[in-house]
Amino acid sequence: MTATDTEVFPRAGALPYLIVGRARSAIDWYRQVFDATLAGDPVVLEDGRIGHAELVFPTGMVYLAEEFPEMGLSAPEAGATSVSLMLPVDDTDAVLTKARDAGGTVERWIAESHGHRNATLLDPFGHRWLLVGPLTGRRQGAATGTGR
Template sequence: MTGAELPPFPRPGALPYLTVADARDAIAWYAEVFDAELHGEPYVMPDDRIGHAELSIGAGTIYLADEFPDHGVVASDPDRVSVSLMIPVADTDATLERARARGATRIREPYEEYGGRNACFVDPFGHRWMLYGAARRERGTSGSTSATDDQ
């Protein structure tokens, strides 16, 4: 391999690598809320922290690990989120309700804009998720039609 060549990247595009305070709980939470599937077994460190786990959510992939403060890697502060993850979902309202029932903090109730039904929440691990699903009018039911109806 010359200096100009790179080894193959394991996934196409950018990959979010989430740091959480409890990776085992996060893996279970993402499975319950997003139907995430774990790829292989998480890499468990000698001190029992998860050093790496890989989850598929729909057509996307996320990596996650426990905190490693000695390396400057700490979980997000749920009150000060700097990154949002947008995710397509089959049913915005149902996904938001599953998240809320499992401890998520709602940021925005479902609203219709840009041709879809959107909502936003922060998960119990401090990560902000923006849901994007089919508009209710496309599914044959009524619902709010602007971002300001539910605020």
């Protein structure tokens, strides 16, 4: 997202550290859907769990690790996450469609409000994402779709 086509988003004051049940699958999904890249190799523990991975998104970074119930770290239960991750994107329609087609669940289809084109989805690992992109000039409601 460039400063010429939309506002510049502030740098996050806190870095999200996602806990997931299947870290390898989550890394693949975030790479496929959100164009994230790995910053180095994940830390793989002796028991095979990923203890730490760093994903670089076009607009920031997210850390990720497997569940560690012995430390009180568990992935969110379906519908029980208390945090939404706001992700600025260049094309809300394209990213939401890619996410849905890759197994994400659309919670709120695309709407234009507050000067942005936005939508909400749950990824297959229980995390909620608020996609926020520039207005397209499209008539609201022109894109239709349903969640999975």
